[in-house]
Amino acid sequence: MLRFTPFTARLFLLIFALSPAVASADAQNMPQPSAPAANGAQTPNNDPDGIVVGDQPSLPKTPAQLQDEAWKLLTSAVADPKHADTRIQALAALGQMGSNPRSLKLIEAAIEDRDVDVQTAAILAAGQTKAASIVPAIHRELNSKEPQVAFTAALSLWKMGDHSGEDILAAVVDGERRASATLINGTEHDMDKTLHSPSELAKIGVIQGAGLLLGPFGFGITAYEYIKKNGGDSARVNAIEALSQEKSDGIRKVLLAALGDKDLGVRAAAAKALASYHQPDISAAIAKLFYDPKQPVRLTASASYLISANASPESPKPNERRTARRIRR
Numbered sequence: 001m002l003r004f005t006p007f008t009a010r011l012f013l014l015i016f017a018l019s020p021a022v023a024s025a026d027a028q029n030m031p032q033p034s035a036p037a038a039n040g041a042q043t044p045n046n047d048p049d050g051i052v053v054g055d056q057p058s059l060p061k062t063p064a065q066l067q068d069e070a071w072k073l074l075t076s077a078v079a080d081p082k083h084a085d086t087r088i089q090a091l092a093a094l095g096q097m098g099s100n101p102r103s104l105k106l107i108e109a110a111i112e113d114r115d116v117d118v119q120t121a122a123i124l125a126a127g128q129t130k131a132a133s134i135v136p137a138i139h140r141e142l143n144s145k146e147p148q149v150a151f152t153a154a155l156s157l158w159k160m161g162d163h164s165g166e167d168i169l170a171a172v173v174d175g176e177r178r179a180s181a182t183l184i185n186g187t188e189h190d191m192d193k194t195l196h197s198p199s200e201l202a203k204i205g206v207i208q209g210a211g212l213l214l215g216p217f218g219f220g221i222t223a224y225e226y227i228k229k230n231g232g233d234s235a236r237v238n239a240i241e242a243l244s245q246e247k248s249d250g251i252r253k254v255l256l257a258a259l260g261d262k263d264l265g266v267r268a269a270a271a272k273a274l275a276s277y278h279q280p281d282i283s284a285a286i287a288k289l290f291y292d293p294k295q296p297v298r299l300t301a302s303a304s305y306l307i308s309a310n311a312s313p314e315s316p317k318p319n320e321r322r323t324a325r326r327i328r329r
Helices: 006-029 063-078 084-097 101-110 116-129 132-143 147-159 166-174 198-210 220-230 234-243 249-258 264-274 280-291 295-308
Strands: none
Touching (some): 063 084, 063 295, 101 116, 101 132, 234 264, 249 280, 280 295
């Protein structure tokens, strides 16, 4: 049995006093989470959305450094060889950037992607840019062997005022009946015949029903599943999109506060909405989301920063008000 002598008592006190320091040293020696690398390095489990993000750099970066970081995030994501979802989310961000030559080149390359959903996302992104220079690349997909791709190309062109894919849209409307070529300007693309197949029409119906709109989380069922898994308040996102049509000091404050919201959809929507505010403090606030734990938010913030910092023109908004009030400085 241990006897407590003055020596053993002092020994216990010494061990007790040192234990916090030992624990602290052990903690410091343990691997610590770090921010995602600008070159797109992933976590060991190769989950691009599972990155544990560290603190932001203590030293502020220059606008040029932030622009370079934003481009690295976007280019590495759109070229991710293992994750189609990552490429799709990057394309959604690139679609914000209007006629920027660098983003258009990345989108056009993705139109040739081996994955049908990535191809579809690239065409949707191309349509969102409203850039005339990318129209020929969309035209080529009207003869795609994939009904989903051909349909998306026709629909995107139609929204851009180009009716080259009218026969494809007419074939979808016509269903199993044979569409008359004379009713569709005499044109007939390769996909026209396939689109009379009930099974192919059903595939397009599922895609269209799930939403053929490209957003930060992708499109269709994939986007729905991502939001369902990670959380996303669609009502609040819709409210931000509505508010973004107007500019005022009050709205500016609301959007800035939303950048720090716990909901990833709200953060992404706020970053996208603030892209048109070309002010240094706004750009700096958006750049903080480069270290967001969710990849779609990081990518949206990257594109939004480049727009806000005047490094890229913004895609035209369909209902953008020309009479938007200027923010009082």
